[in-house]
Amino acid sequence: MNWDDTASEATDRLVGADAAGEDQAIEAALRPKDLGEFVGQERVREQLDLVLRAARQRGGTADHVLLSGAPGLGKTTLSMIIAAEMGAPIRITSGPAIQHAGDLAAILSSLAEGEVLFLDEIHRMSRPAEEMLYMAMEDFRVDVVVGKGPGATAIPLELPPFTLVGATTRAGLLPPPLRDRFGFTGHMEFYEPAELERVLHRSARLLDVEIGPEGAAEIAGRSRGTPRIANRLLRRVRDYAQVKADGVITREIAAHALGIYEVDARGLDRLDRAVLRALLKLFGGGPVGLSTLAVAVGEERETVEEVAEPFLVREGLLARTPRGRVATPAAWQHLGLVPPQQAPGGGQPGLFEA
Numbered sequence: 001m002n003w004d005d006t007a008s009e010a011t012d013r014l015v016g017a018d019a020a021g022e023d024q025a026i027e028a029a030l031r032p033k034d035l036g037e038f039v040g041q042e043r044v045r046e047q048l049d050l051v052l053r054a055a056r057q058r059g060g061t062a063d064h065v066l067l068s069g070a071p072g073l074g075k076t077t078l079s080m081i082i083a084a085e086m087g088a089p090i091r092i093t094s095g096p097a098i099q100h101a102g103d104l105a106a107i108l109s110s111l112a113e114g115e116v117l118f119l120d121e122i123h124r125m126s127r128p129a130e131e132m133l134y135m136a137m138e139d140f141r142v143d144v145v146v147g148k149g150p151g152a153t154a155i156p157l158e159l160p161p162f163t164l165v166g167a168t169t170r171a172g173l174l175p176p177p178l179r180d181r182f183g184f185t186g187h188m189e190f191y192e193p194a195e196l197e198r199v200l201h202r203s204a205r206l207l208d209v210e211i212g213p214e215g216a217a218e219i220a221g222r223s224r225g226t227p228r229i230a231n232r233l234l235r236r237v238r239d240y241a242q243v244k245a246d247g248v249i250t251r252e253i254a255a256h257a258l259g260i261y262e263v264d265a266r267g268l269d270r271l272d273r274a275v276l277r278a279l280l281k282l283f284g285g286g287p288v289g290l291s292t293l294a295v296a297v298g299e300e301r302e303t304v305e306e307v308a309e310p311f312l313v314r315e316g317l318l319a320r321t322p323r324g325r326v327a328t329p330a331a332w333q334h335l336g337l338v339p340p341q342q343a344p345g346g347g348q349p350g351l352f353e354a
């Protein structure tokens with residue numbers, strides 16, 4: 001068995017960026033179908049638009065495209081848009097699904113001319129498959145090895161021109177020879193609240209939910225810059241609006257509903273706040289070691305480090321220093337607490353220092 005506790009902990013969260021069970025079915029329905037519908041990511045969209053237009057004008061296939069960015073920012077969505085814009089079919093697979101080079105050879109040799117091959121989690125492909133991919137990308141050719149040992153021969157196989165779209169959450173893990181073979185790399189950024197509001201209005205329309213501008217702003221502010229989270233929070237708020245009110249999502253309804261789910265105004269959930277509160281209240285804002293902090297909140301080290309901390313760091317609430325975890329002034333402010341040095345009576349500075 002291969003239980004990945006950290007991953008399951010992360011996907012169970014309402015504000016987790018990875019796709020959870022319920023998401024997968026509904027995401028297909030909410031996916032923008034063309035570049036015009038795709039919200040935000042202006043730079044990537046503009047660049048990609050040029051790449052695709054030029055390819056269409058030439059009547060050829062588009063260059064290989066690498067999409068990198070955090071989970072839930074729209075990489076899979078964009079890959080489908082690329083195929084749609086090129087009027088090409090799309091084949092979907094992922095790095096972990098390709099165990100052997102032979103698996104990849106089978107997929108590549110069955111591609112139609114101009115087809116888009118979407119390779120999700122491309123950083124998790126096996127080494128031999130990766131090497132086969134180099135040649136396929138560059139020369140549209142693979143060597144299929146027949147037989148074993150000294151009698152083995154490599155039979156070259158011509159491939160029809162195709163467009164590889166690779167997606168990765170960890171661009172840094174890609175070997176440079178692979179990265180270099182993409183004609184275009186799009187880095188997906190976290191979304192601005194105003195962009196998430198547009199995503200929310202669009203999704204609400206598709207889900208046939210009535211939402212006011214302030215309701216959308218309230219949800220957007222809690223969505224951690226991520227459309228997937230925005231769409232998920234929208235569904236929870238919709239339930240609440242339907243059961244407890246007249247179905248219309250206002251600022252008040254959104255704030256109430258997300259309060260019930262313990263997602264606060266900045267998008268922190270119970271775990272995030274537990275970590276911050278322990279850091280502030282038990283350790284005076286740090287520095288404190290990760291293990292000590294994890295014990296204090298009754299979680300595994302990995303959960304604190306991989307599930308809670310990245311967002312706290314991104315939000316400027318927590319810093320990882322060589323001496324341990326340290327809270328920033330914004331953390332005190334967010335939890336409505338006063339740092340010890342400023343407390344009336346002087347507090348007890350130095351008490352928790354190493």
Ligand SMILES: Nc1ncnc2c1ncn2[C@@H]1O[C@H](COP(=O)(O)OP(=O)(O)OP(=O)(O)O)[C@@H](O)[C@H]1O
Nearest residue numbers: 027030031038039071072073074075076077227228
């Ligand atoms: N720019 C956007 N405009 C509107 N909706 C978006 C946008 N980007 C993403 N979404 C929505 O967010 C959801 C998640 O997007 P998607 O599955 O493409 O993310 P991803 O980057 O592939 O995530 P992962 O890394 O987990 O595979 C989709 O349902 C999609 O509808």
Ligand SMILES: [Mg+2]
Nearest residue numbers: 075076077120
């Ligand atoms: Mg995806």
